[in-house]
Amino acid sequence: xxxxxxxxxxxxxxxxxxFALNLARLTNGHPEEDAYILFRYVAxxxxxxxxxxxxxxxxxxxxxDFLWFLLIAGLHGLGIDIAIAAACWNAAGxxxxxxxxxxxxxxxxxxxWLDPALAAYCLxxxxxxxxxxxxxxxxxxxxxxxxxxxxxxxxxxxxxxMPLFALMLGMFRPEGSVxxxxxxxxxxxxxHRRRVWRAWALxxxxxxxxxxxxxxxxxxxFGSLLPTAALVKSxxxxxxxxxxxxxxxxxxSVAPMRGLGDNLRWFVKDTGALPFVVVLLAAWWIGRRPxxxxxxxxxxxxxxxxxxxxxxxxxxxxxTEQTQxxxxxxxxxxxxxxxxxxxxxxxxxxxxxxxxxxxxxxLGLLVLSLVxxxxxxxxxxxxxxxSQQALYTQDFAQALGGLLKxxxxxxxxxAGILAYYSHAQLLDAVGLNTVEFARRPIRADDLxxxxxxxxxxxxxxxxxxxxxxEMTVPCVRAITPAQLAASVLxxxxxxxxxxxxxxxxxxxxxxxxxxxxxxxxxSSSGDFDLFLAGxxxxxxxxxxxxxxxxxxxxxxxxxxxxxxxxxxxxxxAMQSGGRR
Numbered sequence: 001x002x003x004x005x006x007x008x009x010x011x012x013x014x015x016x017x018x019f020a021l022n023l024a025r026l027t028n029g030h031p032e033e034d035a036y037i038l039f040r041y042v043a044x045x046x047x048x049x050x051x052x053x054x055x056x057x058x059x060x061x062x063x064x065d066f067l068w069f070l071l072i073a074g075l076h077g078l079g080i081d082i083a084i085a086a087a088c089w090n091a092a093g094x095x096x097x098x099x100x101x102x103x104x105x106x107x108x109x110x111x112x113w114l115d116p117a118l119a120a121y122c123l124x125x126x127x128x129x130x131x132x133x134x135x136x137x138x139x140x141x142x143x144x145x146x147x148x149x150x151x152x153x154x155x156x157x158x159x160x161x162m163p164l165f166a167l168m169l170g171m172f173r174p175e176g177s178v179x180x181x182x183x184x185x186x187x188x189x190x191x192h193r194r195r196v197w198r199a200w201a202l203x204x205x206x207x208x209x210x211x212x213x214x215x216x217x218x219x220x221x222f223g224s225l226l227p228t229a230a231l232v233k234s235x236x237x238x239x240x241x242x243x244x245x246x247x248x249x250x251x252x253s254v255a256p257m258r259g260l261g262d263n264l265r266w267f268v269k270d271t272g273a274l275p276f277v278v279v280l281l282a283a284w285w286i287g288r289r290p291x292x293x294x295x296x297x298x299x300x301x302x303x304x305x306x307x308x309x310x311x312x313x314x315x316x317x318x319x320t321e322q323t324q325x326x327x328x329x330x331x332x333x334x335x336x337x338x339x340x341x342x343x344x345x346x347x348x349x350x351x352x353x354x355x356x357x358x359x360x361x362x363l364g365l366l367v368l369s370l371v372x373x374x375x376x377x378x379x380x381x382x383x384x385x386x387s388q389q390a391l392y393t394q395d396f397a398q399a400l401g402g403l404l405k406x407x408x409x410x411x412x413x414x415a416g417i418l419a420y421y422s423h424a425q426l427l428d429a430v431g432l433n434t435v436e437f438a439r440r441p442i443r444a445d446d447l448x449x450x451x452x453x454x455x456x457x458x459x460x461x462x463x464x465x466x467x468x469x470e471m472t473v474p475c476v477r478a479i480t481p482a483q484l485a486a487s488v489l490x491x492x493x494x495x496x497x498x499x500x501x502x503x504x505x506x507x508x509x510x511x512x513x514x515x516x517x518x519x520x521x522x523s524s525s526g527d528f529d530l531f532l533a534g535x536x537x538x539x540x541x542x543x544x545x546x547x548x549x550x551x552x553x554x555x556x557x558x559x560x561x562x563x564x565x566x567x568x569x570x571x572x573a574m575q576s577g578g579r580r
Contacts, residue, residue: 006102015095035134036416093139108347124377127332156194275369287349396562
């Protein structure tokens, strides 16, 4: 399929606008909490410490975006700030996504007035919004759709090289492997038709050799083929919302589908799949009968076949707990891919009915399908530009980082901004920075062996707040070990008393598990001053500060100042003071 190339001006402009909006967020706010985890690994790697969470720590693949990690590290190694490096790569993704959609528009004879709407969508859909927070979703979405576009194009060289492209997707994210494998299979007819088996075989051998070498290196260096985040997410129980939708006798069949609820919510959202599905069905209904004298040719089937990589990606997500799925970022490639397919079908049907008003109706429906995501995106971006993301951890992260020394130890369950600015030896109780605790449940004895100086955990809805008396936020409230022990909710009491031996005997989410284990450790230790601190009901944390730590009084004062009198500095404001 030969497609005229769109003019580069609008894609380049989309990339520049994305970059400017990302800088505006960093000027007025912060990257997302989990993005800081990868930023921490990048900082350690570029500083020469290896892929570790703290100086001298064990090598750990604590993020699921290995190629994203390398891309950011490459720019940071050249002296570019980590968050700005992420913005650069996602801006390239926005430009690529815009270019791909405009290429389909030009091939289908779409009116030029549609181009700005498509560009706006690329800047404001779920993948872009998560990308502004430092995640790889914008660039990864664009790369998946690029693979779909290359398959549809039927180019012999692209089909032959697809195994190497698939390897790249797999190195980007674990679910990219199945999307890449689907692309390789889809390109086989082109390989056969264009007789490029030799080139395809060489590319397959090269991709296999590189993939095996990559896997062997990961196993040797990290001790695991899967990132710790993927291991942690594999232990949770079934989604209760999904279980409530099926009869009890069918519960066993959906129990492993930890991400089915998130996929279903994405499917029915007006900012997700639903608008495009409606337009696809309308286009199929209108185009099922060709105009008089026109040849009947399949339209929907080949396009849906090209969407198989996204369906494969969604299938993997169905069996994965999708924590920190900010703006449905995990489904973002499927969202952008669905627009790609919908746009192509609408334009094909419109071209097949040149004298019918149906084509104009379809084009109008397509534009309307873009509106929910664009309007939601405008609200999110405007909120970012007009108000600060005010959390006490922004103030406290830098203060605590200046107080804890490199030989002191810090246990936490939110290993983002607090860890990013810390010198200390760090243990993420959820398991994101140690393969051991990513595979097995952490227990109170593990915390005793680590002997932390400071401990924190998010409340994770495991405590009965009434046990602490009336609480209003913002607050820093001293509590007793007895109060903490009594506050653990009955459904978590068995873990508090005896711990969890293995995830195999009882699937359980790692975050609430870590909070209960920390509560068990702190309430039995007697060596810590305990506090509940938070500036909102959601952003409420349990803190334990060892009394014998020389900086204990200073840490408590800094915590109180951050919660009650925080300035809430932005990312750039904090960077100007130095990360360390």
